[in-house]
Amino acid sequence: RRSGRGEMAASTLSQIVALALLPLLAAVAGQRITTIQLDGTQYFISRMNPYSPELNYFLAYQYCRSIGLQLASFETKEKADAIMQYLINAGYNKYDFWTSGNRLGTDMMIWMSTGLPFNATFDYMRRSENEEEYEVPMARQLSAVEPRKDNDTSDGCILLR
Known part of the structure; x- marks a missing residue:
């Protein structure tokens, strides 16, 4: 009889463990994360997430933070x-990827993850000489369904294409 109770307890414990792992498995399902190593830094590239088909800047930030990145x-x-170049070579060139680069709440471009400003030699935001200067309202909200044009930076964020 003792072995019967022990087996029953082990069975119950395994069911509890399985139920405890179920939410974790559900949270990870639907995520496709690729890891790459470039110049001594490991990058995690995600094309799918549990929130929505396309993320705005804030949801992308939250998604990364929710998985410890x-x-x-x-x-x-x-x-x-x-x-x-890696994204292009790997066939990711038809997808958009968010970085921490933005000018939200400030008039200069900064990296949100480090707090460091963009330097003069690294300015993907530079406009051509014939392009009109325009003012972007600071209160403008980002939208996941907003159509984007190539190199559209009117929302104040860097988008890798």
Whole structure:
């Protein structure tokens, strides 16, 4: 009889463990994360997430934080170019990816993950000479369903394409 109770307790414990792991498995389901190593830094690239088909900046930030990561920051243009080249070579060029680069709440571009400003040699936001200067309201909200144009930076964020 003792072995029967022990087996019953073990069975109950395994059911509890299985139920405890179920929410974790559900949270991870639907996520596709690729890891790459570039210049000594490991990057996690995610194309799918549990929130919505397309994320705005804030949801992308929250998603990264929920899995213990943060949006990428690049110290140099060469690092950004290397990750962009990887995305193109890996067939990700038809997808958009958020980085931590933004000018939300300030008039200068900064990396949210590090708090460091973009330097003069790394300015993907530079406009051509014939392009009109325009003012973007600070209170403008980002939208996941808003149509984007190539290199559209009117929302104040860097979007890797």
